[in-house]
Amino acid sequence: MFATGRIGIRVLVAAALTVLATVGFPGSATAADQRAALGGGSGIVLGGQSACTLTTIGFDRDDRMVGLTAGHCAELGMSVKAERMPQAGIIGTVAAVDHHDDYAVIEFDRGKVHPIRQVSSTLIGGIGAPPREGDVVCKNGRTSGFNCGVVWDTHRWWFQNQVCSRPGDSGGPVTIGDRLVGMNIGHIGVKVLDVTVFDIVCQHPGAPIHDPAVASQIGMVLDDINQSGVIGTGFKPL
Known part of the structure; x- marks a missing residue:
């Protein structure tokens, strides 16, 4: 037999809350847990089929979260997903492409991306x-x-x-x-x-x-973006 009085019930409830706080309810992951960590060197999937690599991530002069990749990987308006976290869904969109100089600018969803400075080495x-x-x-x-x-x-x-x-x-x-x-x-x-x-x-x-x-x-890529005035103008890495 164990105590069932008020003190006993309080102890049992406190213990149960402690366990739930540690383990968490099913499907109760925080928003931060669902964000994709991305930085220079991360794999990205564009348009659901083209796997390429992110050059860098940061913010432009209008405080938009943006990143760069090779232009031959992208077309304007393509969706972008994180290769290693597909469950995050679409995390960004190709906002500008220059196929001649081979670069593309991606605008990321702040609610779905956690920008990082280091990927591997x-x-x-x-x-x-x-x-x-x-x-x-x-x-x-x-x-x-x-x-x-x-x-x-x-x-x-x-x-x-x-x-x-x-x-x-x-x-x-x-x-x-x-x-x-x-x-x-x-x-x-x-x-x-x-x-x-x-x-x-x-x-x-x-x-x-x-x-x-x-x-x-x-430097040439960033200068060209700045001269064009597209999304990504004034880019600075994280």
Whole structure:
């Protein structure tokens, strides 16, 4: 037998409330639990079919939460979902696309996205100066993950570098330290005996042959967005 008086009932009720507070009611997850954590290097799905990588996330001059990815991944108005949290549903929409310069701007739903600065080994603390030949840059992509390589040559809008880049890595951040310097947009596509060289490079980073990855200069991308006045103008990373 156990106490059933007022004191006993109070003790039992308090204990029950403590258990419920710890375990939670079924389906009672908070709104924060349902938000998708996204940052530079996160996998995203555009239009329900194209899997690419988020370059970075932050806010524009009008305090909208926005992010960037490669333009060839997107079309204007496409829905965006988080690859690793599909249960969050549609978390954003492609708000601007430039297929010529290969970038896209995504406007995110604040109620569905929790922006983060670090994904895996990539921490984005700000925008960096364009890389120079011989610099070592690092890329983070949803397909091949985090890896680094030397910069072979640079141009006004883009640079070639020796990182592993596979389909789905498009849009991935390219960094030096914690500075974002580029947006990965693909690789040259060199073939030897009908074998695409990037397959060899990704499996054997020390291979003497290489298939350079190509990245856009992030400063040029942001300047172009600012000049166009579209959503994303005045972007600053988180």
